[in-house]
Amino acid sequence: MKEKVAIQGLKGSFHQEAAEKYFGTDIEIVECLTFQQLVKAVSEGAADKGIMAIENSVAGSLLPNYSLLRDSDLQIEGEIFLRISQxxxxxxxxxxxxxxxxxxxxxxxxxxxxxxxxxxxxxxxxxxxxxxxxxxxxxxxxxxxxxxxxxxxxxxxxxxxxxKSIENNPNNYTRFVVIGKTQPAEISEVANKASIAFALQHKVGSLQKALSAFSRYGVNLTLLQSLPQVGSPWEYYFHADLVFRHRDDFELAISALKQNTSYLKTFGIYKEANINRNQNEN
Ligand SMILES: O=C(O)C(=O)C[C@]1(C(=O)O)C=C[C@@H](O)C=C1
Structure with missing residues:
Protein backbone atom coordinates (compact mmCIF):
# COMPACT_ATOMS: atom_id res chain seq x y z
CA MET A 1 0.00 0.00 0.00
CA LYS A 2 1.20 3.49 -0.84
CA GLU A 3 2.31 5.74 2.00
CA LYS A 4 -0.24 8.50 2.65
CA VAL A 5 1.38 11.90 2.96
CA ALA A 6 -0.62 14.92 4.15
CA ILE A 7 0.23 18.27 2.59
CA GLN A 8 -1.11 21.77 3.12
CA GLY A 9 -2.74 22.72 -0.13
CA LEU A 10 -3.78 21.03 -3.34
CA LYS A 11 -1.85 19.11 -5.96
CA GLY A 12 0.35 21.67 -7.72
CA SER A 13 1.28 23.37 -4.44
CA PHE A 14 4.86 23.62 -3.22
CA HIS A 15 3.94 21.17 -0.46
CA GLN A 16 3.26 18.51 -3.10
CA GLU A 17 6.64 19.19 -4.70
CA ALA A 18 8.34 18.92 -1.29
CA ALA A 19 6.47 15.68 -0.46
CA GLU A 20 7.50 14.06 -3.77
CA LYS A 21 11.07 15.24 -3.47
CA TYR A 22 11.34 13.67 -0.02
CA PHE A 23 9.27 10.48 -0.40
CA GLY A 24 9.34 9.99 -4.19
CA THR A 25 6.31 10.11 -6.48
CA ASP A 26 4.90 6.71 -5.46
CA ILE A 27 2.83 8.13 -2.58
CA GLU A 28 -0.80 9.00 -1.97
CA ILE A 29 -1.19 12.73 -1.39
CA VAL A 30 -3.74 13.74 1.29
CA GLU A 31 -4.76 17.33 0.52
CA CYS A 32 -5.47 19.52 3.58
CA LEU A 33 -6.59 23.12 3.20
CA THR A 34 -5.08 24.31 6.48
CA PHE A 35 -2.09 23.45 8.65
CA GLN A 36 -4.53 22.56 11.47
CA GLN A 37 -6.14 19.96 9.17
CA LEU A 38 -2.69 18.64 8.26
CA VAL A 39 -1.76 18.07 11.93
CA LYS A 40 -5.17 16.45 12.54
CA ALA A 41 -4.79 14.14 9.52
CA VAL A 42 -1.45 12.82 10.81
CA SER A 43 -2.48 12.71 14.48
CA GLU A 44 -5.70 10.79 13.74
CA GLY A 45 -4.17 8.42 11.19
CA ALA A 46 -5.83 9.72 7.99
CA ALA A 47 -2.22 10.13 6.77
CA ASP A 48 0.97 8.26 7.71
CA LYS A 49 3.21 11.33 7.43
CA GLY A 50 2.87 15.05 6.88
CA ILE A 51 4.95 17.74 5.21
CA MET A 52 4.76 21.20 6.82
CA ALA A 53 6.39 24.46 5.66
CA ILE A 54 8.10 26.04 8.67
CA GLU A 55 10.33 28.86 7.39
CA ASN A 56 11.21 30.69 4.21
CA SER A 57 14.50 32.43 3.44
CA VAL A 58 12.78 35.58 2.10
CA ALA A 59 9.49 35.86 4.03
CA GLY A 60 10.57 34.37 7.38
CA SER A 61 8.97 31.84 9.70
CA LEU A 62 5.42 30.47 9.55
CA LEU A 63 4.95 31.36 13.21
CA PRO A 64 1.62 29.57 13.88
CA ASN A 65 3.21 26.27 12.80
CA TYR A 66 5.65 26.30 15.74
CA SER A 67 2.68 26.50 18.14
CA LEU A 68 0.79 23.81 16.22
CA LEU A 69 3.74 21.44 16.61
CA ARG A 70 4.22 22.37 20.27
CA ASP A 71 0.57 21.62 21.03
CA SER A 72 0.60 18.29 19.14
CA ASP A 73 2.20 14.95 19.99
CA LEU A 74 3.77 14.68 16.54
CA GLN A 75 7.48 14.14 15.97
CA ILE A 76 9.73 15.78 13.39
CA GLU A 77 11.58 12.99 11.59
CA GLY A 78 13.23 14.93 8.77
CA GLU A 79 13.42 18.15 6.81
CA ILE A 80 13.65 19.22 3.20
CA PHE A 81 14.58 22.48 1.48
CA LEU A 82 12.85 23.50 -1.72
CA ARG A 83 13.92 26.27 -4.07
CA ILE A 84 10.75 28.29 -4.61
CA SER A 85 10.27 30.01 -7.96
CA GLN A 86 7.09 32.06 -8.10
CA LYS A 164 8.26 34.66 -14.41
CA SER A 165 10.45 34.34 -11.28
CA ILE A 166 8.86 37.29 -9.49
CA GLU A 167 10.27 36.46 -6.03
CA ASN A 168 12.23 39.28 -4.31
CA ASN A 169 15.46 37.29 -4.37
CA PRO A 170 16.56 34.17 -6.27
CA ASN A 171 17.79 32.62 -3.01
CA ASN A 172 14.19 31.84 -2.14
CA TYR A 173 14.02 28.56 -0.22
CA THR A 174 11.33 27.07 1.98
CA ARG A 175 12.25 24.62 4.69
CA PHE A 176 9.63 21.93 5.30
CA VAL A 177 9.57 19.52 8.22
CA VAL A 178 8.48 15.91 7.86
CA ILE A 179 6.16 14.92 10.68
CA GLY A 180 4.82 11.61 11.90
CA LYS A 181 3.42 9.94 15.00
CA THR A 182 6.63 8.15 15.94
CA GLN A 183 10.30 8.58 15.26
CA PRO A 184 11.59 5.81 12.92
CA ALA A 185 14.50 3.98 14.62
CA GLU A 186 16.78 4.11 11.55
CA ILE A 187 16.65 7.93 11.54
CA SER A 188 17.94 8.34 15.08
CA GLU A 189 21.09 6.38 14.11
CA VAL A 190 22.12 9.01 11.55
CA ALA A 191 20.61 12.01 13.34
CA ASN A 192 22.67 15.19 13.76
CA LYS A 193 19.94 17.79 14.22
CA ALA A 194 17.17 18.41 16.76
CA SER A 195 14.26 20.81 17.07
CA ILE A 196 13.35 21.88 20.59
CA ALA A 197 11.34 24.55 22.44
CA PHE A 198 12.10 25.90 25.89
CA ALA A 199 10.88 28.60 28.26
CA LEU A 200 12.90 30.46 30.88
CA GLN A 201 12.24 32.36 34.06
CA HIS A 202 12.44 36.14 33.88
CA LYS A 203 15.87 36.44 35.45
CA VAL A 204 18.96 38.38 34.46
CA GLY A 205 21.14 36.26 32.18
CA SER A 206 18.79 33.28 31.84
CA LEU A 207 18.84 33.30 27.99
CA GLN A 208 22.60 33.74 28.00
CA LYS A 209 22.97 30.73 30.34
CA ALA A 210 20.65 28.67 28.13
CA LEU A 211 22.64 29.50 25.00
CA SER A 212 25.97 28.83 26.67
CA ALA A 213 24.80 25.24 27.29
CA PHE A 214 24.88 24.77 23.52
CA SER A 215 28.29 26.32 22.87
CA ARG A 216 29.82 24.39 25.82
CA TYR A 217 29.11 21.09 24.02
CA GLY A 218 29.84 22.29 20.46
CA VAL A 219 26.17 22.34 19.50
CA ASN A 220 25.43 24.79 16.68
CA LEU A 221 22.24 26.84 16.89
CA THR A 222 20.76 27.13 13.36
CA LEU A 223 17.48 28.77 14.35
CA LEU A 224 16.18 30.68 17.38
CA GLN A 225 12.59 31.89 17.20
CA SER A 226 10.67 33.42 20.09
CA LEU A 227 6.89 33.12 20.35
CA PRO A 228 4.54 34.56 22.98
CA GLN A 229 3.24 32.26 25.73
CA VAL A 230 -0.46 32.89 25.28
CA GLY A 231 -2.00 33.85 28.65
CA SER A 232 1.33 35.04 30.11
CA PRO A 233 2.03 38.42 28.47
CA TRP A 234 5.72 39.14 27.76
CA GLU A 235 6.76 35.57 28.51
CA TYR A 236 8.12 33.59 25.56
CA TYR A 237 8.76 30.14 24.18
CA PHE A 238 12.09 29.86 22.39
CA HIS A 239 12.11 27.42 19.49
CA ALA A 240 15.59 26.30 18.53
CA ASP A 241 17.16 24.04 15.90
CA LEU A 242 20.43 22.48 16.96
CA VAL A 243 23.08 20.73 14.90
CA PHE A 244 25.56 18.45 16.69
CA ARG A 245 28.36 16.05 15.81
CA HIS A 246 27.65 13.39 18.42
CA ARG A 247 24.37 12.48 20.02
CA ASP A 248 26.07 12.63 23.45
CA ASP A 249 26.93 16.32 22.93
CA PHE A 250 23.26 17.04 22.31
CA GLU A 251 22.17 15.04 25.40
CA LEU A 252 24.72 16.85 27.60
CA ALA A 253 23.62 20.25 26.26
CA ILE A 254 19.98 19.38 27.00
CA SER A 255 20.84 18.29 30.57
CA ALA A 256 22.64 21.60 31.13
CA LEU A 257 19.78 23.56 29.57
CA LYS A 258 17.22 21.82 31.82
CA GLN A 259 18.77 23.42 34.89
CA ASN A 260 17.39 26.81 33.82
CA THR A 261 14.19 26.04 31.95
CA SER A 262 10.58 26.13 33.13
CA TYR A 263 9.51 24.18 30.00
CA LEU A 264 11.41 21.97 27.57
CA LYS A 265 10.17 19.85 24.67
CA THR A 266 12.09 18.00 21.95
CA PHE A 267 10.10 17.74 18.70
CA GLY A 268 12.42 15.33 17.01
CA ILE A 269 15.99 14.26 16.35
CA TYR A 270 16.70 13.79 12.66
CA LYS A 271 19.22 14.10 9.86
CA GLU A 272 20.02 17.61 8.72
CA ALA A 273 19.20 18.24 5.05
CA ASN A 274 21.53 20.07 2.74
CA ILE A 275 19.95 23.03 0.94
CA ASN A 276 20.96 21.61 -2.46
CA ARG A 277 21.10 17.89 -1.78
CA ASN A 278 18.08 16.69 0.16
CA GLN A 279 17.97 14.06 2.88
CA ASN A 280 17.13 11.00 0.79
CA GLU A 281 19.96 11.77 -1.64
CA ASN A 282 22.67 11.96 1.06
O1 LIG B 1 0.75 27.50 -1.30
C1 LIG B 1 1.59 26.63 -1.49
O2 LIG B 1 1.89 26.21 -2.63
C2 LIG B 1 2.27 26.03 -0.35
O3 LIG B 1 2.76 24.93 -0.46
C3 LIG B 1 2.40 26.83 0.91
C4 LIG B 1 3.70 27.57 1.06
C5 LIG B 1 3.90 28.02 2.54
O4 LIG B 1 3.13 27.65 3.40
O5 LIG B 1 4.90 28.73 2.77
C6 LIG B 1 4.84 26.69 0.79
C7 LIG B 1 5.95 27.12 0.18
C8 LIG B 1 6.08 28.47 -0.38
O6 LIG B 1 6.97 29.16 0.45
C9 LIG B 1 4.80 29.21 -0.39
C10 LIG B 1 3.70 28.74 0.20
Whole structure:
Protein backbone atom coordinates (compact mmCIF):
# COMPACT_ATOMS: atom_id res chain seq x y z
CA MET A 1 0.00 0.00 0.00
CA LYS A 2 1.20 3.49 -0.84
CA GLU A 3 2.31 5.74 2.00
CA LYS A 4 -0.24 8.50 2.65
CA VAL A 5 1.38 11.90 2.96
CA ALA A 6 -0.62 14.92 4.15
CA ILE A 7 0.23 18.27 2.59
CA GLN A 8 -1.11 21.77 3.12
CA GLY A 9 -2.74 22.72 -0.13
CA LEU A 10 -3.78 21.03 -3.34
CA LYS A 11 -1.85 19.11 -5.96
CA GLY A 12 0.35 21.67 -7.72
CA SER A 13 1.28 23.37 -4.44
CA PHE A 14 4.86 23.62 -3.22
CA HIS A 15 3.94 21.17 -0.46
CA GLN A 16 3.26 18.51 -3.10
CA GLU A 17 6.64 19.19 -4.70
CA ALA A 18 8.34 18.92 -1.29
CA ALA A 19 6.47 15.68 -0.46
CA GLU A 20 7.50 14.06 -3.77
CA LYS A 21 11.07 15.24 -3.47
CA TYR A 22 11.34 13.67 -0.02
CA PHE A 23 9.27 10.48 -0.40
CA GLY A 24 9.34 9.99 -4.19
CA THR A 25 6.31 10.11 -6.48
CA ASP A 26 4.90 6.71 -5.46
CA ILE A 27 2.83 8.13 -2.58
CA GLU A 28 -0.80 9.00 -1.97
CA ILE A 29 -1.19 12.73 -1.39
CA VAL A 30 -3.74 13.74 1.29
CA GLU A 31 -4.76 17.33 0.52
CA CYS A 32 -5.47 19.52 3.58
CA LEU A 33 -6.59 23.12 3.20
CA THR A 34 -5.08 24.31 6.48
CA PHE A 35 -2.09 23.45 8.65
CA GLN A 36 -4.53 22.56 11.47
CA GLN A 37 -6.14 19.96 9.17
CA LEU A 38 -2.69 18.64 8.26
CA VAL A 39 -1.76 18.07 11.93
CA LYS A 40 -5.17 16.45 12.54
CA ALA A 41 -4.79 14.14 9.52
CA VAL A 42 -1.45 12.82 10.81
CA SER A 43 -2.48 12.71 14.48
CA GLU A 44 -5.70 10.79 13.74
CA GLY A 45 -4.17 8.42 11.19
CA ALA A 46 -5.83 9.72 7.99
CA ALA A 47 -2.22 10.13 6.77
CA ASP A 48 0.97 8.26 7.71
CA LYS A 49 3.21 11.33 7.43
CA GLY A 50 2.87 15.05 6.88
CA ILE A 51 4.95 17.74 5.21
CA MET A 52 4.76 21.20 6.82
CA ALA A 53 6.39 24.46 5.66
CA ILE A 54 8.10 26.04 8.67
CA GLU A 55 10.33 28.86 7.39
CA ASN A 56 11.21 30.69 4.21
CA SER A 57 14.50 32.43 3.44
CA VAL A 58 12.78 35.58 2.10
CA ALA A 59 9.49 35.86 4.03
CA GLY A 60 10.57 34.37 7.38
CA SER A 61 8.97 31.84 9.70
CA LEU A 62 5.42 30.47 9.55
CA LEU A 63 4.95 31.36 13.21
CA PRO A 64 1.62 29.57 13.88
CA ASN A 65 3.21 26.27 12.80
CA TYR A 66 5.65 26.30 15.74
CA SER A 67 2.68 26.50 18.14
CA LEU A 68 0.79 23.81 16.22
CA LEU A 69 3.74 21.44 16.61
CA ARG A 70 4.22 22.37 20.27
CA ASP A 71 0.57 21.62 21.03
CA SER A 72 0.60 18.29 19.14
CA ASP A 73 2.20 14.95 19.99
CA LEU A 74 3.77 14.68 16.54
CA GLN A 75 7.48 14.14 15.97
CA ILE A 76 9.73 15.78 13.39
CA GLU A 77 11.58 12.99 11.59
CA GLY A 78 13.23 14.93 8.77
CA GLU A 79 13.42 18.15 6.81
CA ILE A 80 13.65 19.22 3.20
CA PHE A 81 14.58 22.48 1.48
CA LEU A 82 12.85 23.50 -1.72
CA ARG A 83 13.92 26.27 -4.07
CA ILE A 84 10.75 28.29 -4.61
CA SER A 85 10.27 30.01 -7.96
CA GLN A 86 7.09 32.06 -8.10
CA UNK A 87 5.32 32.97 -11.34
CA UNK A 88 2.33 35.17 -12.06
CA UNK A 89 -0.09 32.90 -13.93
CA UNK A 90 -3.44 33.64 -15.60
CA UNK A 91 -5.84 32.46 -18.32
CA UNK A 92 -4.00 31.98 -21.65
CA UNK A 93 -5.36 35.13 -23.37
CA UNK A 94 -4.45 37.45 -20.46
CA UNK A 95 -1.45 39.76 -20.18
CA UNK A 96 -0.07 41.71 -17.22
CA UNK A 97 -1.99 44.83 -18.38
CA UNK A 98 -5.36 43.08 -17.93
CA UNK A 99 -4.71 42.02 -14.35
CA UNK A 100 -6.73 43.79 -11.61
CA UNK A 101 -6.51 41.15 -8.88
CA UNK A 102 -3.74 38.80 -7.73
CA UNK A 103 -4.44 35.86 -5.43
CA UNK A 104 -2.09 33.59 -3.50
CA UNK A 105 -0.94 32.10 -0.22
CA UNK A 106 0.25 34.90 2.16
CA UNK A 107 3.81 33.44 2.21
CA UNK A 108 3.95 33.52 -1.59
CA UNK A 109 2.64 37.12 -1.59
CA UNK A 110 5.32 38.11 0.96
CA UNK A 111 8.05 36.50 -1.18
CA UNK A 112 7.03 38.68 -4.15
CA UNK A 113 6.13 41.97 -2.46
CA UNK A 114 8.70 44.03 -4.39
CA UNK A 115 7.16 42.96 -7.70
CA UNK A 116 3.64 43.51 -6.34
CA UNK A 117 4.48 47.03 -5.12
CA UNK A 118 5.61 47.91 -8.64
CA UNK A 119 2.07 47.30 -9.98
CA UNK A 120 -0.74 49.89 -9.92
CA UNK A 121 -4.46 49.42 -9.24
CA UNK A 122 -4.14 45.73 -8.45
CA UNK A 123 -5.95 44.17 -5.49
CA UNK A 124 -3.92 41.53 -3.59
CA UNK A 125 -6.00 38.73 -2.08
CA UNK A 126 -4.74 36.08 0.38
CA UNK A 127 -5.94 32.52 -0.16
CA UNK A 128 -5.23 29.14 1.45
CA UNK A 129 -2.86 27.93 -1.23
CA UNK A 130 -1.02 28.88 -4.43
CA UNK A 131 -2.50 25.91 -6.34
CA UNK A 132 -6.04 26.62 -5.09
CA UNK A 133 -5.78 30.18 -6.45
CA UNK A 134 -4.73 28.75 -9.82
CA UNK A 135 -7.57 26.21 -9.80
CA UNK A 136 -10.21 28.86 -8.98
CA UNK A 137 -9.05 31.08 -11.86
CA UNK A 138 -9.13 28.13 -14.22
CA UNK A 139 -12.47 26.63 -13.11
CA UNK A 140 -14.29 29.98 -13.00
CA UNK A 141 -12.51 31.34 -16.13
CA UNK A 142 -11.64 34.47 -14.17
CA UNK A 143 -10.42 37.20 -16.50
CA UNK A 144 -8.39 40.02 -14.95
CA UNK A 145 -7.27 37.72 -12.12
CA UNK A 146 -3.83 36.13 -11.74
CA UNK A 147 -2.32 33.77 -9.17
CA UNK A 148 1.19 33.64 -7.76
CA UNK A 149 2.08 29.95 -8.05
CA UNK A 150 4.51 27.43 -9.48
CA UNK A 151 5.09 26.45 -13.10
CA UNK A 152 3.65 23.04 -12.20
CA UNK A 153 0.39 24.66 -11.00
CA UNK A 154 0.19 26.58 -14.30
CA UNK A 155 0.48 23.28 -16.23
CA UNK A 156 -2.02 21.37 -14.06
CA UNK A 157 -4.69 24.10 -14.25
CA UNK A 158 -4.12 25.18 -17.87
CA UNK A 159 -2.83 28.67 -17.07
CA UNK A 160 0.00 30.68 -18.64
CA UNK A 161 2.89 32.44 -16.87
CA UNK A 162 2.62 36.18 -17.59
CA UNK A 163 5.58 37.16 -15.37
CA LYS A 164 8.26 34.66 -14.41
CA SER A 165 10.45 34.34 -11.28
CA ILE A 166 8.86 37.29 -9.49
CA GLU A 167 10.27 36.46 -6.03
CA ASN A 168 12.23 39.28 -4.31
CA ASN A 169 15.46 37.29 -4.37
CA PRO A 170 16.56 34.17 -6.27
CA ASN A 171 17.79 32.62 -3.01
CA ASN A 172 14.19 31.84 -2.14
CA TYR A 173 14.02 28.56 -0.22
CA THR A 174 11.33 27.07 1.98
CA ARG A 175 12.25 24.62 4.69
CA PHE A 176 9.63 21.93 5.30
CA VAL A 177 9.57 19.52 8.22
CA VAL A 178 8.48 15.91 7.86
CA ILE A 179 6.16 14.92 10.68
CA GLY A 180 4.82 11.61 11.90
CA LYS A 181 3.42 9.94 15.00
CA THR A 182 6.63 8.15 15.94
CA GLN A 183 10.30 8.58 15.26
CA PRO A 184 11.59 5.81 12.92
CA ALA A 185 14.50 3.98 14.62
CA GLU A 186 16.78 4.11 11.55
CA ILE A 187 16.65 7.93 11.54
CA SER A 188 17.94 8.34 15.08
CA GLU A 189 21.09 6.38 14.11
CA VAL A 190 22.12 9.01 11.55
CA ALA A 191 20.61 12.01 13.34
CA ASN A 192 22.67 15.19 13.76
CA LYS A 193 19.94 17.79 14.22
CA ALA A 194 17.17 18.41 16.76
CA SER A 195 14.26 20.81 17.07
CA ILE A 196 13.35 21.88 20.59
CA ALA A 197 11.34 24.55 22.44
CA PHE A 198 12.10 25.90 25.89
CA ALA A 199 10.88 28.60 28.26
CA LEU A 200 12.90 30.46 30.88
CA GLN A 201 12.24 32.36 34.06
CA HIS A 202 12.44 36.14 33.88
CA LYS A 203 15.87 36.44 35.45
CA VAL A 204 18.96 38.38 34.46
CA GLY A 205 21.14 36.26 32.18
CA SER A 206 18.79 33.28 31.84
CA LEU A 207 18.84 33.30 27.99
CA GLN A 208 22.60 33.74 28.00
CA LYS A 209 22.97 30.73 30.34
CA ALA A 210 20.65 28.67 28.13
CA LEU A 211 22.64 29.50 25.00
CA SER A 212 25.97 28.83 26.67
CA ALA A 213 24.80 25.24 27.29
CA PHE A 214 24.88 24.77 23.52
CA SER A 215 28.29 26.32 22.87
CA ARG A 216 29.82 24.39 25.82
CA TYR A 217 29.11 21.09 24.02
CA GLY A 218 29.84 22.29 20.46
CA VAL A 219 26.17 22.34 19.50
CA ASN A 220 25.43 24.79 16.68
CA LEU A 221 22.24 26.84 16.89
CA THR A 222 20.76 27.13 13.36
CA LEU A 223 17.48 28.77 14.35
CA LEU A 224 16.18 30.68 17.38
CA GLN A 225 12.59 31.89 17.20
CA SER A 226 10.67 33.42 20.09
CA LEU A 227 6.89 33.12 20.35
CA PRO A 228 4.54 34.56 22.98
CA GLN A 229 3.24 32.26 25.73
CA VAL A 230 -0.46 32.89 25.28
CA GLY A 231 -2.00 33.85 28.65
CA SER A 232 1.33 35.04 30.11
CA PRO A 233 2.03 38.42 28.47
CA TRP A 234 5.72 39.14 27.76
CA GLU A 235 6.76 35.57 28.51
CA TYR A 236 8.12 33.59 25.56
CA TYR A 237 8.76 30.14 24.18
CA PHE A 238 12.09 29.86 22.39
CA HIS A 239 12.11 27.42 19.49
CA ALA A 240 15.59 26.30 18.53
CA ASP A 241 17.16 24.04 15.90
CA LEU A 242 20.43 22.48 16.96
CA VAL A 243 23.08 20.73 14.90
CA PHE A 244 25.56 18.45 16.69
CA ARG A 245 28.36 16.05 15.81
CA HIS A 246 27.65 13.39 18.42
CA ARG A 247 24.37 12.48 20.02
CA ASP A 248 26.07 12.63 23.45
CA ASP A 249 26.93 16.32 22.93
CA PHE A 250 23.26 17.04 22.31
CA GLU A 251 22.17 15.04 25.40
CA LEU A 252 24.72 16.85 27.60
CA ALA A 253 23.62 20.25 26.26
CA ILE A 254 19.98 19.38 27.00
CA SER A 255 20.84 18.29 30.57
CA ALA A 256 22.64 21.60 31.13
CA LEU A 257 19.78 23.56 29.57
CA LYS A 258 17.22 21.82 31.82
CA GLN A 259 18.77 23.42 34.89
CA ASN A 260 17.39 26.81 33.82
CA THR A 261 14.19 26.04 31.95
CA SER A 262 10.58 26.13 33.13
CA TYR A 263 9.51 24.18 30.00
CA LEU A 264 11.41 21.97 27.57
CA LYS A 265 10.17 19.85 24.67
CA THR A 266 12.09 18.00 21.95
CA PHE A 267 10.10 17.74 18.70
CA GLY A 268 12.42 15.33 17.01
CA ILE A 269 15.99 14.26 16.35
CA TYR A 270 16.70 13.79 12.66
CA LYS A 271 19.22 14.10 9.86
CA GLU A 272 20.02 17.61 8.72
CA ALA A 273 19.20 18.24 5.05
CA ASN A 274 21.53 20.07 2.74
CA ILE A 275 19.95 23.03 0.94
CA ASN A 276 20.96 21.61 -2.46
CA ARG A 277 21.10 17.89 -1.78
CA ASN A 278 18.08 16.69 0.16
CA GLN A 279 17.97 14.06 2.88
CA ASN A 280 17.13 11.00 0.79
CA GLU A 281 19.96 11.77 -1.64
CA ASN A 282 22.67 11.96 1.06
O1 LIG B 1 0.75 27.50 -1.30
C1 LIG B 1 1.59 26.63 -1.49
O2 LIG B 1 1.89 26.21 -2.63
C2 LIG B 1 2.27 26.03 -0.35
O3 LIG B 1 2.76 24.93 -0.46
C3 LIG B 1 2.40 26.83 0.91
C4 LIG B 1 3.70 27.57 1.06
C5 LIG B 1 3.90 28.02 2.54
O4 LIG B 1 3.13 27.65 3.40
O5 LIG B 1 4.90 28.73 2.77
C6 LIG B 1 4.84 26.69 0.79
C7 LIG B 1 5.95 27.12 0.18
C8 LIG B 1 6.08 28.47 -0.38
O6 LIG B 1 6.97 29.16 0.45
C9 LIG B 1 4.80 29.21 -0.39
C10 LIG B 1 3.70 28.74 0.20
Missing amino acids: HLIALPEQSINNIREIQSHPMAIAQCDKFLHSLHDVRIVSTDDTALSARLISENKLKGVAAIASEKAAKIYGLKPIA
